[in-house]
Amino acid sequence: MTRDDLIEITLEPVTHDLGGFKVHRTLPARARTMVGPFLFFDQMGPATLAPGTGIDVRPHPHINLATVTYLFDGAMDHRDSLGTDIVIEPGAVNLMTAGTGIVHSERSPAEVRPAGPPLSGIQTWLALPDGREEIDPAFEHVPAASLPVVEAHGARARVIMGNLWGARAPTTTYAGTIYADIALETGAAVPIDPAAEERAIYLAEGEATLEGMPLLPMQLYVLRPGIAATLRSAHGGRAMLAGGDAFATPRHVWWNFVSSSRDRIAEAKRAWMAREFPVVPGDEIEWIPIPGMPKTVSYP
Incomplete structure (x- = not known):
């Protein structure tokens, strides 16, 4: 099997230095949204922040999407306009559904700041399907102990969303979704089956190959539909499997807003500037203003 037979497209990251840590973004990209x-x-990361500091992502809005936060290391305090106040730790998942609109903040807990908190993990956004973009906002925290772990062939996979190797995560899904954290031991060899319409592999740490093709860290490899492949690691690594049902209707992205309608995004911009979104209880003082040139945009 050649590389072209296996890989539809490879997305290289755009790296943003946020002062103390870096974020490597592979979606959305000009070539693939x-x-x-x-x-x-x-x-996010991996990084260890300076003693006495922490992550302080001030309150900001979202519409028509669901955010998924999953940490490898560290801790993050999530607060939102529904009144949620919860700390996420490694192996757990935070699923925040924006729907008609939600506001949230993400900050390092006070107790981890003195020593200099570690930060490492993956944050993703999922589009809500046609007809469900304007559902009610919601929040769901699934602790690590509630997510199934499948161990076989030298791999230990935590299923974050959807089904993998016969195990199903309890996390809510709105469209067909597969999302898993696959820890590869030395000599691991595991199948990546072709069940999902669209799939991508992302090497977060270490070393791995797919059908003998070396994977580079922090690149998103979008697989061709229907292709079965074997993920291997000679020395150990950590890969994320992400994908699910293809969307027939494109989504537009501008800053923190996602929608199938550009007019809906324009309205969300107006509402945030007019301070019409709800506030985050306990985090009402600060907020992130609308940027002149956002770092997250779609490429129609």
Whole structure:
């Protein structure tokens, strides 16, 4: 099997230095906006922040999407306009559904700041399907102990969303979705089956090959539909599998807003500037203003 037989497209990251840590973004890209419902794919870190500091992502809005936060290391305090206040830790998943509109903040907990908190993980956005973009906002935290872990062939896979190797995660899905964290031991060899319409592999750490093709870290490899392949690691690594049902209707992305309608995004911009979104209880003082030139945009 040649590389062209296996890989539809390889997306290289755009790296943003946020001061103390870097974010590597592979979706959206000019060449590809979505893989299944996934339309935003960020790797945060790995980094250790300076003692006495932390992550402080001020309150900001979203519409018509669901955010998924999954940490490898560190902790993050999530607050939102529904009144949620919860700390996410490694192996758990935070699913925040924006729907008609939600506001949230993400900050390092006070207790981890003195020593200098670690930060490492993946944050993704999922488009809500046609007819469900304007559902009610919601929040769901699934602890690590509630996510199924499948161990076989030298791999340990935590199923974050959807089905993998006969195990199903309890996390809510709005469209067909597969999302898994696959830890590869030395000599691991595991199948990547072709069940999902669209799939991508992302090497977050270490070393791995797909059908003998070396994978480079922090690149998103979009697989061709219907192709079965074997993921191997000679020395150990960590890969993310992401994908699901293809969307028939394109999604537009501008800053933190996602929608099938450009007019809906324009209205969300107006509402945020007019301070018409709800506030985050306990985090009402600060907010992120609308940028002149956002770092996250779609490429129609």
